[in-house]
Amino acid sequence: FNISNQVVSATCPSNIALIKYWGKYANQIPANPSISYTLNHCNTQTSMEIFADEPFSVQTFLAGNEEVKFAEKIEKYFKNIEQYLPWILKGKYIIKTENTFPHSSGIASSASGFGAIASCLMELDKVFTNTEIDVKKTSFLARLGSGSACRSLYNGLVVWGKTDEVEGSSDLYAVKYPDEEIHPIFKNFNDWVLLIHEGEKSVSSTVGHGLMNTNPYAERRFQEARDNFVPLKEILKTGNLEKFITLVEHEALTLHAMMMMSEPAFILMKTGTLEVINKLWNFRKETGHPLFFTLDAGANVHLLFPENENTTVIKDFISAELLPHTQKGGVVKDVMRF
Numbered sequence: 001f002n003i004s005n006q007v008v009s010a011t012c013p014s015n016i017a018l019i020k021y022w023g024k025y026a027n028q029i030p031a032n033p034s035i036s037y038t039l040n041h042c043n044t045q046t047s048m049e050i051f052a053d054e055p056f057s058v059q060t061f062l063a064g065n066e067e068v069k070f071a072e073k074i075e076k077y078f079k080n081i082e083q084y085l086p087w088i089l090k091g092k093y094i095i096k097t098e099n100t101f102p103h104s105s106g107i108a109s110s111a112s113g114f115g116a117i118a119s120c121l122m123e124l125d126k127v128f129t130n131t132e133i134d135v136k137k138t139s140f141l142a143r144l145g146s147g148s149a150c151r152s153l154y155n156g157l158v159v160w161g162k163t164d165e166v167e168g169s170s171d172l173y174a175v176k177y178p179d180e181e182i183h184p185i186f187k188n189f190n191d192w193v194l195l196i197h198e199g200e201k202s203v204s205s206t207v208g209h210g211l212m213n214t215n216p217y218a219e220r221r222f223q224e225a226r227d228n229f230v231p232l233k234e235i236l237k238t239g240n241l242e243k244f245i246t247l248v249e250h251e252a253l254t255l256h257a258m259m260m261m262s263e264p265a266f267i268l269m270k271t272g273t274l275e276v277i278n279k280l281w282n283f284r285k286e287t288g289h290p291l292f293f294t295l296d297a298g299a300n301v302h303l304l305f306p307e308n309e310n311t312t313v314i315k316d317f318i319s320a321e322l323l324p325h326t327q328k329g330g331v332v333k334d335v336m337r338f
């Protein structure tokens, strides 16, 4: 190939899983299929400059500050994917990254971050090998950086992991869930993230996945996630919000239950997480408004509700009753529209 100095850039959103990926095998193969919503406003913007005449090295900047640890991670990642991008170790890289959402807010910056890096790499590949970009390969490369990142390369609902319920699904890359099989109610949905706790997580998701290897409930959990695709498919088609809410909240609580059943056990929810969940359940019981939650591997609560004319009551309730449980009144408002 003809490696030359280049600058490329890419933007990639984060995503929030509805059926969760928790537990994996070697080479980032997921133990069960997962499905997520790709966010709209929570993005990572990355520029990648390659100096072709210099020896291989990686320098990274996050919001203008040099990040040595992240550079080491990226170097390791580049070495790992050399078999798929044979030119990759032939220059010096300067990678600059900005997130449009608060740092360590618990919004998956690794998903948007590796999505953006994989997209930059595919831009370079296009220049160096004169081939068209294949989004499956971008997703494949993103997966090797961070599993959930492979789902961020498409908008709407996205599936990663082999399931008979979704044609073309694969453990190696994500695919888009067919838009025509999704009821309109799910195509205009709010995700407001309450920033309950903004500090570092006590247990990383890498360690968390690893603890599934010895979790006595792991196999049962993997089977449940696989099985959940059957009702979910029907729910997405018919627009049954009530069943959707039950399934999504069950998935979130199961993720955290798995953490509690790990050896050693760990808990990423905080007092505020539980207070918000209880208040939200009371609100739903009393008013019938479709406000519900999901959780990532952290304390923050993703508040989900369909966007239509009747959201004022929900939004007022969130401001008055739920915001006080955040550390600094922090909320990130996103909306999935596709």
Ligand code: PMV
Pocket (backbone or CB within 6 Å): 016, 017, 019, 020, 021, 022, 034, 108, 110, 146, 147, 148, 149, 205, 206, 209, 255, 296, 297
């Ligand atoms: O992509 P990872 O290794 O950071 O794992 C993320 C796992 C969860 O966010 C908890 C669930 C998911 O499917 O995104």
